Amino acid sequence: MSFGIRFRFSRDATLKYIAHLDMLRLFERTLRRSGLPVAHSQGFNPRMKLVFGLPMAMGLTSGSEYADVELEREVAPDLFLQTMNRSLPQGMKILAAVPVATNENIMLRIGAARYWVLFRSERQISADEMQDLLQRLIDAESVPVMKKGKKGLHEVNVRPLVFSAAVAKVDGEWLLEAFLSAGANDNLRPDLFMEAWQHLVSRTFQIRAMHREELYASMDNEWVEPTDPRACGVPVS
Amino acid sequence: MKIELDDAMLLSVEKPARYTGNELNMVRKDPEAVQVRYAFCFPDTYEVGMSHLGMKILYHVLNLREDTYCERVFAPWTDMAEKMRAENIPLFSLETCTPLREFDLVGFTLQYEMSYTNILDMLDMGGIPVLSSERGDSDPFVMAGGPCAVNPEPLADFIDLFVIGEGEEVIGELVDAHVAWKKSGASREAYLESVCAIEGVYVPSFYAPSHQEDGTLLSIVPNRACAPASIRRRIVKDLDAVPFPENIIVPFTQTVHDRIMLELFRGCIRGCRFCQAGIIYRPVRERSVKNLTGIATRSICQTGYEEVSLMSLSTSDYSGLSELTDALLKVTDDQKVSLALPSLRVDNFSLNLMERVSKVRKSGLTFAPEAGSQRLRDVINKGVTDEDLIQSVCLAVAGGWSSVKLYFMLGLPTETMEDVEAIANLAFRVVDTCRGMADGSVFRGMKISLSAATFVPKPFTPFQWEPQDTMAQMQQKQQFLREKLRQISRRVELSWHDNETSFLEAVLARGDRRLGKVILDAWRGGCRFDSWREHFRYSVWMKAMADNGLDPAFYANRRRPVEEVLPWDHIDMGVTRAFLTSELEKATQAELTRNCANGCMGCGAASYGAGICPKTPR
Ligand code: SF4
Numbered sequence: 030m031s032f033g034i035r036f037r038f039s040r041d042a043t044l045k046y047i048a049h050l051d052m053l054r055l056f057e058r059t060l061r062r063s064g065l066p067v068a069h070s071q072g073f074n075p076r077m078k079l080v081f082g083l084p085m086a087m088g089l090t091s092g093s094e095y096a097d098v099e100l101e102r103e104v105a106p107d108l109f110l111q112t113m114n115r116s117l118p119q120g121m122k123i124l125a126a127v128p129v130a131t132n133e134n135i136m137l138r139i140g141a142a143r144y145w146v147l148f149r150s151e152r153q154i155s156a157d158e159m160q161d162l163l164q165r166l167i168d169a170e171s172v173p174v175m176k177k178g179k180k181g182l183h184e185v186n187v188r189p190l191v192f193s194a195a196v197a198k199v200d201g202e203w204l205l206e207a208f209l210s211a212g213a214n215d216n217l218r219p220d221l222f223m224e225a226w227q228h229l230v231s232r233t234f235q236i237r238a239m240h241r242e243e244l245y246a247s248m249d250n251e252w253v254e255p256t257d258p259r260a261c262g263v264p265v266s
Numbered sequence: 267m268k269i270e271l272d273d274a275m276l277l278s279v280e281k282p283a284r285y286t287g288n289e290l291n292m293v294r295k296d297p298e299a300v301q302v303r304y305a306f307c308f309p310d311t312y313e314v315g316m317s318h319l320g321m322k323i324l325y326h327v328l329n330l331r332e333d334t335y336c337e338r339v340f341a342p343w344t345d346m347a348e349k350m351r352a353e354n355i356p357l358f359s360l361e362t363c364t365p366l367r368e369f370d371l372v373g374f375t376l377q378y379e380m381s382y383t384n385i386l387d388m389l390d391m392g393g394i395p396v397l398s399s400e401r402g403d404s405d406p407f408v409m410a411g412g413p414c415a416v417n418p419e420p421l422a423d424f425i426d427l428f429v430i431g432e433g434e435e436v437i438g439e440l441v442d443a444h445v446a447w448k449k450s451g452a453s454r455e456a457y458l459e460s461v462c463a464i465e466g467v468y469v470p471s472f473y474a475p476s477h478q479e480d481g482t483l484l485s486i487v488p489n490r491a492c493a494p495a496s497i498r499r500r501i502v503k504d505l506d507a508v509p510f511p512e513n514i515i516v517p518f519t520q521t522v523h524d525r526i527m528l529e530l531f532r533g534c535i536r537g538c539r540f541c542q543a544g545i546i547y548r549p550v551r552e553r554s555v556k557n558l559t560g561i562a563t564r565s566i567c568q569t570g571y572e573e574v575s576l577m578s579l580s581t582s583d584y585s586g587l588s589e590l591t592d593a594l595l596k597v598t599d600d601q602k603v604s605l606a607l608p609s610l611r612v613d614n615f616s617l618n619l620m621e622r623v624s625k626v627r628k629s630g631l632t633f634a635p636e637a638g639s640q641r642l643r644d645v646i647n648k649g650v651t652d653e654d655l656i657q658s659v660c661l662a663v664a665g666g667w668s669s670v671k672l673y674f675m676l677g678l679p680t681e682t683m684e685d686v687e688a689i690a691n692l693a694f695r696v697v698d699t700c701r702g703m704a705d706g707s708v709f710r711g712m713k714i715s716l717s718a719a720t721f722v723p724k725p726f727t728p729f730q731w732e733p734q735d736t737m738a739q740m741q742q743k744q745q746f747l748r749e750k751l752r753q754i755s756r757r758v759e760l761s762w763h764d765n766e767t768s769f770l771e772a773v774l775a776r777g778d779r780r781l782g783k784v785i786l787d788a789w790r791g792g793c794r795f796d797s798w799r800e801h802f803r804y805s806v807w808m809k810a811m812a813d814n815g816l817d818p819a820f821y822a823n824r825r826r827p828v829e830e831v832l833p834w835d836h837i838d839m840g841v842t843r844a845f846l847t848s849e850l851e852k853a854t855q856a857e858l859t860r861n862c863a864n865g866c867m868g869c870g871a872a873s874y875g876a877g878i879c880p881k882t883p884r
Contacts, residue, residue: 047519061601062570118516
C-alpha cells in the first residue's frame with residue numbers, strides 16, 4: 030500500500046528565480062538525498078510519484094507552495110518534514126506535512142491565492158490618495174489589460190479575478206495585500222494585477238518584491254488551505 | 267563590496283538563475299576569515315561552465331583548505347552583460363557577489379581557443395586591467411590553465427601566470443606562495459618570481475620571444491635568472507591519492523552535463539596522430555574500482571543526482587571496466603539512478619553492458635572511424651577497419667538501436683578526393699547494412715547521421731607541423747562529400763563545421779605571442795562568445811589580423827619545417843619531439859604504431875614514472 034503526503038514549503042529571495050520545471054527536478058533530487066521511500070512509476074523510465082500544486086511565477090518568494098508525494102510505506106508526516114528539511118537546499122523549507130488520501134490532482138482544487146506586493150510610487154502619494162486609487166479598481170466594472178498567452182497578446186478583464194485587495198504604507202514603501210483568483214484556469218498573477226491597476230489609474234509603480242503568502246482550495250463553498258483534512262480527503266474526526 | 271542585483275534586471279534577462287548562486291552544496295565561508303580569495307572563472311555561460319569536471323575538482327581542492335575560499339565566476343550572457351555595463355555593475359562571484367577585482371587570485375580555464383575574447387571581457391567587466399603589464403599592486407594575479415594552456419603564447423599579454431598540466435597539486439603551492447608573499451609585503455613581481463620555478467608554472471613576462479625576418483621564431487628565452495629555460499608539464503602521479511569532489515554543486519537550472527561525472531582515468535593509450543588529448547594527458551593513470559565505487563555511492567547520497575556518467579577519453583580501455591560496472595550497477599539500480607557510458611567502443615561486451623544499464627529507450631550509438639579509407643586511417647593511427655565498423659553496426663542494429671551517428675574528419679594530412687569519396691562509400695555500407703539487418707519499417711525509422719569535422723592541427727601532436735586545408739579546399743571537399751552522399755543515398759544526414767571558426771581555431775591554437783594584439787583588437791571590436799555561432803564575427807577578427815600586419819595563413823595553412831622553432835617549444839610536455847617527428851614520419855608512410863597497453867613506444871612520458879609506463883612491456 031502506498032502512502033500519500035501533502036506538504037507545504039516556502040522559499041526565500043535567494044531561490045526565487047527557479048523555474049517550475051527546475052523545481053520538479055530539485056525535489057526529485059532532494060527526495061533521493063533524503064533516503065525516504067518514494068514510490069516510482071512503472072516502466073522504462075521510472076519517475077517519482079510527485080505532483081506540484083500551482084506553479085510559481087519566476088521572481089516571487091513564497092510561503093505556500095504545495096506538492097503531493099507518494100511513499101512506498103507509511104512515514105510519519107513529522108518525520109517526513111524533518112528528514113526533508115535536512116536535505117533541502119538552504120533557502121527552502123517544508124512548513125507542514127499531512128497525510129493525503131485522495132488521488133485527485135492537487136492543482137484542480139486550487140482556486141485562490143493571497144499575495145503581498147511591495148512597491149514604490151514614482152510620485153509622492155498620500156495614504157488617502159493611495160486608498161482612492163485602489164478603490165477605483167475595486168469599483169470598476171472592467172479592468173482590461175493585455176496578457177501574453179500561448180497565442181500572443183490578448184486583452185483580458187482582470188476585475189472578476191480580484192476577490193479583495195488592501196494597501197498600507199510600510200517604512201516609506203507601499204504594501205499591497207491581494208486576494209486573487211488562482212488555479213489552472215482563471216489565474217491572475219500579482220504582476221499582471223499591478224500592471225492592470227497602474228494602467229487603470231495612470232500611475233507608475235515600481236515593484237520591489239512579490240510574495241505568495243497562501244493558496245486556497247475551494248471546499249463546500251469555503252476557502253481552505255490545501256493541507257486542510259477536507260481537501261486531503263482525510264475523514265475529519 | 268557586495269553586489270546587489272535588482273529584481274527588475276534579473277527578470278528582464280534570460281535564465282536569471284545563472285546569476286544568483288545559492289545552489290545545493292555551494293561552499294559558504296566567511297571571506298573575512300580566509301587568507302586567500304580565489305575566483306575560478308569559466309569563460310563561457312553558467313550552463314557550459316557548470317558542466318566542466320575540472321572546475322568541480324579545483325573548486326573542491328581549494329575549498330578543502332581552511333585558509334582559502336574559492337568562488338565561481340561565469341561569463342554573463344550578452345543580455346545580462348549589456349545591462350551590467352549600462353548600470354556599472356562589475357562582474358561578480360556567485361558565492362558572495364564580490365567584484366572580480368577584489369580577489370587575490372583569478373584563475374581561468376582554457377578549454378577552447380574560441381573562448382579567449384571572453385577572458386578579456388570578464389577581466390574588463392570585473393574591473394581588472396586586461397593587460398598584465400597594466401596591473402598594479404591592488405590588482406589580483408590572473409592565472410590560466412587547461413588544455414589550451416599547452417600553447418600559452420597567444421594569451422601571454424593577458425595572463426600573469428599559466429599552469430601547464432594538471433592543477434590539483436600545483437594550485438595549492440601557488441596559494442601557499444601567495445600567503446607567504448602577502449605576509450612579506452614584497453612587490454607584485456616578487457610573487458611571480460617566487461612561483462616561476464615551481465614545476466608546471468609559466469610566467470610569460472619572464473620570457474622574451476624574438477622573431478626572424480620571415481616572421482618565424484628565433485627563440486623564446488628567459489629574461490631573468492629565476493625562470494627555468496623549459497617549463498615542465500605537471501601531472502598527478504596517483505589519482506587515488508588526490509581528492510575528488512563528491513558533494514558537487516547541484517545547479518537549479520539545467521546545465522549541459524547535469525549529472526555526476528566519474529573520472530575513470532586520465533590519458534589515452536591509443537595515440538591517434540591528430541588528437542591532442544591523446545598526448546597532453548600522458549601517461550594513462552587509472553583510478554581504482556574501489557575508489558570509484560565509493561565516490562559514486564557517496565556522490566549520489568550527497569547530490570541526489572539521477573545519473574552517473576563515466577568519464578574518460580576512451581571508456582572501453584579502462585582495465586577494470588567489467589568489475590567497475592558490476593559494482594556501480596548494484597548502487598545505481600538500488601537508488602534508481604541511471605548509469606551513462608559514453609565513449610564506449612561498440613562490441614559484444616559493450617552492447618551487453620548497455621543492455622543492462624539502459625532502462626531508457628535505445629537511442630543513438632556513435633562511431634568514430636575519423637577517416638573513410640583504410641590508408642588514411644593508418645595515416646592517423648586509428649587502428650580500425652571497415653569490417654570492424656560494419657560489424658559494430660550489425661551488432662547495434664541487431665540489438666535494437668535506432669540511430670547511428672558517424673564521426674569523420676575532413677582535411678587530414680595527405681587526404682585526397684578519393685579519401686573523401688571513401689567516407690561516402692563507407693557511409694553507404696553502413697546504410698546498406700542497416701537496411702539488410704532491420705526490417706522495412708524499422709529501417710525507415712532509423713536515423714543515420716554523419717558529422718564531418720574540420721581537422722585543426724594542434725600543438726604537441728605529430729601533425730603540429732602540418733598545414734590546415736584552406737577554406738576554399740575545405741569547401742570543395744564538403745561539397746564533394748555532399749554530392750557523393752546524395753548520389754549514393756538520401757538516408758544520411760550530413761553536418762559539418764563552420765569553416766571560418768575552424769580556420770580561426772587553427773590560427774589561435776598554433777599562434778605566437780604576436781596574436782595577443784589581435785585578440786585585444788578583436789575584443790575591442792566587439793568579439794565575444796566566438797564559439798556561439800550567433801556571436802561569431804569573422805570579419806572583425808580578420809581586420810584585427812590585418813591591422814597588426816599578420817597573415818592568418820602563416821599560422822593555419824603553412825607547412826612548418828620540423829626544424830622551425832615553435833611558439834610552444836619552451837614547454838616540456840613530457841612527450842619528446844623525437845617521438846612526434848617519428849610519428850609524423852610514420853604517418854607519411856601510413857605505418858601504424860601500437861598502443862601503450864600492447865607495449866611502450868618510448869614517447870617520453872615514462873619520465874614521470876607513473877601510470878601505465880612502468881607496467882607495460884618495453
Ligand atoms: S612512455 Fe610508453 S607506455 Fe608511457 S605513455 Fe609513452 S608510449 Fe605509453
